[in-house]
Amino acid sequence: MKNDEAVFKALNDSTRRLILDEMAERHELTLYELSIRLISKHKLDMSRQAIAKHLALLDEADLVKSERKGKYRVLRYNSEPLKDLLSRWID
């Protein structure tokens, strides 16, 4: 319940929804890969800092998990918060 607000806040933005689209499509990706996909595929005019801010909101909602892989980090999509949220209204 307490995460509902964070989830709705995270989803209430077209760029963040696009980030989730990209992440749901990929098993895992680096911040660099996410950046080039957003810029090249979706023609988003964005700085790395802007992408990082969007990711922070997605992270607060627990929709994105960041994992260490040796010396680098990968981002993973986590669908649990959405399943939890919707399961209350959808059988």
Place this chain on the structure above:
Amino acid sequence: MNIIVTSLFVEDQDKALAFYTETLGFEKKHDIPMGKFRWIALVSPENPEGTELLLEPNDHPASREYQQKIFAEGIPATMFGVSDIHAEYERLLDLGVQFSIEPTEMDTVTIAVFDDTCGNFIQIAQPK
């Protein structure tokens, strides 16, 4: 004015020389002792008189921090051009190279990114 050399910081010059020649297929053009380290310059067999790649020892705290921080985000340190990215991807996979991005179509290029095992991600690109 020409771009005659471009440099890449590597954690270990011997390991880098082996990877960049044996695995990637570049050729050694210079290997000159310089104090504690060596001046190691490579060229592409496709263009022996072309731009040289300098394998530079990463011996400064600032360059080490730079290398580690861009690596952590998956940002490539440099980019090489290939004529057939899918063939190159398969060839390198067979040699045990780890890719962080498999061949991916972008606007004007297809790119892939791999770990050079010497502290860098390297991007390869095939123009469309």
